Amino acid sequence: MDFFDNLRDKLASTSKDVSDKAKETAAIAKLKTQISMEESKLKGLYADLGKAYYENPEDENIEAYKDSITAVKEVLAGYDDELSKVKGLKTCKNCGAKMAKEALFCSKCGAKNEPEPEAEPEEAPKKKVCPVCEAEVTEDMAFCEVCGTKLDD
Numbered sequence: 001m002d003f004f005d006n007l008r009d010k011l012a013s014t015s016k017d018v019s020d021k022a023k024e025t026a027a028i029a030k031l032k033t034q035i036s037m038e039e040s041k042l043k044g045l046y047a048d049l050g051k052a053y054y055e056n057p058e059d060e061n062i063e064a065y066k067d068s069i070t071a072v073k074e075v076l077a078g079y080d081d082e083l084s085k086v087k088g089l090k091t092c093k094n095c096g097a098k099m100a101k102e103a104l105f106c107s108k109c110g111a112k113n114e115p116e117p118e119a120e121p122e123e124a125p126k127k128k129v130c131p132v133c134e135a136e137v138t139e140d141m142a143f144c145e146v147c148g149t150k151l152d153d
């Protein structure tokens with residue numbers, strides 16, 4: 001690999017990091033917007049429920065309001081989970097508080113949370129390359145098909 005290849009690789013990986021970060025920021029912003037929308041929906045539902053109950057505790061819409069509130073809360077919990085995932089947080093096994101992925105003890109309840117085992121990166125099959133021209137060669141080739149060099153195993 002020559003200097004320019006190295007440079008190109010470096011540039012490629014840097015811009016990838018940057019776009020990952022930008023993607024993460026955008027995802028967080030989007031989730032926060034969705035969360036605040038659901039939260040205002042929830043506020044509205046609570047107000048409707050309270051008013052309906054105040055006016056008539058037997059109001060048949062009360063159950064419907066309750067169901068809607070439960071549904072919105074579930075959606076909110078889902079967004080919250082997604083948000084922690086994007087931010088790289090984990091949830092305390094004991095109290096459910098959000099904590100940094102690398103934290104060992106919960107800052108809220110003190111429970112020990114073993115760090116989750118990192119997902120093993122799938123091992124890329126080892127590529128064999130020609131020692132002379134660096135062309136990709138396969139195990140069964142005796143000679144490089146690009147430059148004709150004899151390949152030893």
Ligand SMILES: [Zn+2]
Nearest residue numbers: 092095106109
């Ligand atoms: Zn905890």
Ligand SMILES: [Zn+2]
Nearest residue numbers: 130133144147
């Ligand atoms: Zn070769």
